[in-house]
Amino acid sequence: MAASYYGPPTALGLFLYDQDGYYSLPVDMRERLKAFVPEPESVQLSTSETLPESIDENRLTVRHTERDAMVDLSVLLRLMDQGKIQVSEKTSLPGAATLRLLTESLAGGDFYAHKPPQDQWDQESGPIKAFSWPLLLQAAGLVQRNGSKLALSAAGRKALASSPASVLSAIWNKWLKSSLFDEFSRVDVIKGQKSKGRVMTPLAPRRTAITEMLRLCPIGAWINVDDISRFMQATGRTFDVTxxxxxxxxxxxxxxALGHNGYHGWNILQLRYLLCFLFEYAAALGIVDVAYIEATGARADFCRIWGTDDLAFLSRYDGLIYFRVTPLGAYCLGLNDDYTAAPIQPNAKLSVLPSLQINVVGGNLSAEELLTLGTWAVEATDKSWRLDRQKAVEAVERGHDIDDLRVFLKSREDQPLPETVESFMKIIQQQGRALKISGTRLLIDCQNAEIATLIARHKELAGLCQLVGNRQLIVRLENEGKFRALIHTLGFGMPA
Incomplete structure (x- = not known):
């Protein structure tokens, strides 16, 4: 027995043979071995209460996604309402400008920081959350496309005033049934996915298999992605990608070609799809928390494939190591009937002063506590913060609730909050919602006043536009398509 790619040979290799990347026992030996080999114990899914600080000397990054998802939802809906999100008219995918805007706007940023490629062969993980959010909102019917711009639908406007958890649950369940986009195409190193004929399998069976697996996971327990991958295979909860x-x-x-022996095993196709499903979609919606390292060098299982010598990773999701189902995830998966956001556990004692200054007087602020304070206050020193009116107003604009700050401070301060601080929060609560965007509108210049008046008084167009001044019209963004079609019947055009 010669040494193989997987390491030195063992005696077990005498009983197994490699078939399409899987090791199998010859059929005629199986019955003989059953006579004296004890039946193995039932397969159990391994979980962990704690995580290591690093994996193979690579720092493990942990992202708690529930609160991020709720903030991101509010941010995305308002950006859509302001007409700032654009996608391709052909593919419905976000472009470079939209991805940059979302990366800057999402809570905590995207999972990986942007690193410009050093040369043409350099691989970059790129946006993950920023990529999935526009697709999720389209799949859920919360937005509609007007040309290349996305605008809120009637359901999207209703979502602005609805419980974030209920909206996230609706998005998740509608996305599972959507065929808008095959997420495996994001494993763009693998070509030929759009070749002629039946190449890729339907999306619903893949997503259903993984969703059913998530329902079996203990809530709040960390699970290694490789462990759940093996568990799915061992228990027959499998799916095909192609x-x-x-x-x-x-x-x-x-x-x-992946048809070659050993090139299309579960680890190449199904595992990469599982990684994408969890990292780009489930984590974006707060269904699972994630713990990950850089994708570069995280997995070397693809190196047997011809042409991969210069690849640092097979997919941008290769660095995902652990995940855990969140309480929000349990609600979205139908495991719990309701959801209440868990309070941030106090890790430090605070002293809140009448001057709006907040001092750390005991312990150290956790990463989540730092994120909360940074939402409402500016940092003076590593132990001192000051409530800031502009930051607080911006937080309320993004959908944060000032009561969350009140609860946060009271749970870490032994004394009642100063009147000046209570007054500050009351003012922010009022002024942060002093103005309301009722919709995004187009301001249209007509060639002359006669054309503007003719359109504004037309029986079908009168309800879609409003005359402003002598030759300008205002049209709601979501009515642009209908408005454009009707002016064509009058013989007028409006270049994009």
Whole structure:
């Protein structure tokens, strides 16, 4: 027995053979071995209460996603309402400008910081949350596309005033049934996914298999992604990604075709889909918390495939190591009937002064406590913060509740909050919602006053536009398509 790619040989290799990347026991040996080999214990899903600080000397980043998802939802809905989100008219995917805007706007930023490629061969993880959110909102019907811009639908406007948890649950369940986008296409190293014929499998069975697996996971317990991958295979909870692996390839459709022996195993196709499902969609919606390292060098299981010598990773999700189902996830998965956001556990004692200054007088602020304070206050020193009116107003604009700050401070301060601080929060609560965006509108310049008046008085157009001055019209953004179609019947055009 010669040494293989996987390491030195063992005696077990005498009983197994490699078939399409899986090790199998010959059929004629199985019955003989059953006679004297004890039946194995039932497969158990391993969980962990704590996480290591690093994986193979790579720092493990932990992201708690529940609160981020609720803030991100509010931010996305308001950006949509302001007409700031654009997608491709052909693919419905966000472009570079939208991805930059969302990366800057999302709570805590995206999972990976932007690192410009050093050369043409350098791989970049790129946006993950920023990419999935516009797709999720489209799949859920909360937005509609007007040309390349996304605008809130009637359901989206209703969502602005609804419970974030209920909206996130609705988005999740509608996305599971959507065929808007095949998330495996984000594993863009693997080519040929849009070849002629039946190449990729339907989305619903894949998503259903993983969702049913998530329902079996203990809430709040960390699970290694490789463990759940093995558990799914061992218990028959499997799915297919492609009908024909020969149509898929890396670099070259002949030499790098995934139909070759060992090129299309579960770890190459199904595991990468599982990683994408969890990291880009479940984590974005707060269904699971995630713990991850850089994708570069995280997994070397693809190195046997022809043409992968220069690849740092097979997918941008290769760095995902652990996940855990959150209480919000349990609610969205239908495991719990209701959801109440858990308070942030106090890790430090605070002293809140009448001057609006907040001092840390005991312990150290956790990362989540730092994030909360940073939402409402500016940092003076590593032990001192000051409530800031502009930051607080911006927080209320983004959908934060000032009562969360009140609860946060009271749970860490032994004395009643000063009257000046209570007054500050009351004012912010009022002024942060002093103005309301009732919708986004187009301001249209007509060639002359006669055209503007003709359109404004037309029996079908009168309800879609409003005359401003002599030759300007205002049209709600969501009515642009209908307005444009009707002016065409009058013989007028409006270039984009």
């Amino acid at each position: 009908h024909d692996p020969w149509k898929l390839y890396v670099i070259d459709p002949q030499y790098g």
